[in-house]
Amino acid sequence: MSILSGLALIWPVYPWAVDLTPYVLGLPFSFAWTVGWLIVVFIALVLLYRADEPDPAD
Known part of the structure; x- marks a missing residue:
């Protein structure tokens, strides 16, 4: 999960999100x-x- 979220916030994916204007x-x-x-x-x-x-037994 951390790799997926990291990739979503850096180079491979994030530039696609920056270009959108809505x-x-x-x-x-x-x-x-x-x-x-x-x-x-x-x-x-x-x-x-x-x-x-x-x-609880531990």
Whole structure:
């Protein structure tokens, strides 16, 4: 997941997002793209944290 989000925010993919001019919720698309990926990574980390809870027997 970290590789995918990293690639989405750097050279191979990000230049495609910068060239678009629409607005998403009032934000330029390039900024909304970055914020969207930050939210995706946050949710993935929360799910990983919940899946990796220690057993109460330990």
